[in-house]
Amino acid sequence: MSTPEPGAARRPSARSPRRWWRSARFAWTGVTRTYRTQANFRLECWAALGALGLTVWLRAPVAPVALACALVLSLELLNTALEAVVDLVSPEWHALAGVAKDAAAAAVLLGSAGALIVGLSVLLPPLLTRLGLT
Numbered sequence: 001m002s003t004p005e006p007g008a009a010r011r012p013s014a015r016s017p018r019r020w021w022r023s024a025r026f027a028w029t030g031v032t033r034t035y036r037t038q039a040n041f042r043l044e045c046w047a048a049l050g051a052l053g054l055t056v057w058l059r060a061p062v063a064p065v066a067l068a069c070a071l072v073l074s075l076e077l078l079n080t081a082l083e084a085v086v087d088l089v090s091p092e093w094h095a096l097a098g099v100a101k102d103a104a105a106a107a108v109l110l111g112s113a114g115a116l117i118v119g120l121s122v123l124l125p126p127l128l129t130r131l132g133l134t
């Protein structure tokens with residue numbers, strides 16, 4: 001017989017809308033806390049909003065831009081999560097902690113470079129047309 005998880009009795013059943021809502025609230029807390037504490041995430045949020053606004057204004061395809069923005073923001077959230085776990089388990093300097101943090105930061109950098117390429121390839125041609133430069 002399996003041992004019940006701690007706190008399981010207080011938790012709504014797995015399929016209930018209340019459980020889904022509860023998880024969504026925790027996720028939103030993750031977003032707002034990261035926004036408050038991480039300057040890079042704030043910058044990326046505003047850049048994403050700007051890119052989406054520009055996309056709508058130019059009547060360019062929204063899906064690739066939205067996906068690129070979601071990728072960067074998700075990677076930054078994961079990077080923040082990983083930094084917090086590393087700081088928890090290894091508050092002292094450790095080579096492996098450095099490896100983990102550097103790799104997570106690299107993931108954000110790589111995702112941001114990809115998003116920039118997507119943004120430029122989708123938005124630059126219609127922007128130049130709109131500005132009468134082509």
Ligand SMILES: Nc1ncnc2c1ncn2[C@@H]1O[C@H](COP(=O)(O)OP(=O)(O)OP(=O)(O)O)[C@@H](O)[C@H]1O
Pocket residue numbers: 038083090091092093094095097098099101102105
């Ligand atoms: N405990 C540690 N052990 C070894 N190296 C670490 C450790 N903590 C941080 N580092 C090194 O310092 C770098 C910066 O780490 P830090 O936690 O300050 O992240 P950051 O990129 O400045 O993020 P933020 O500004 O969001 O806190 C890491 O990428 C890693 O190379």
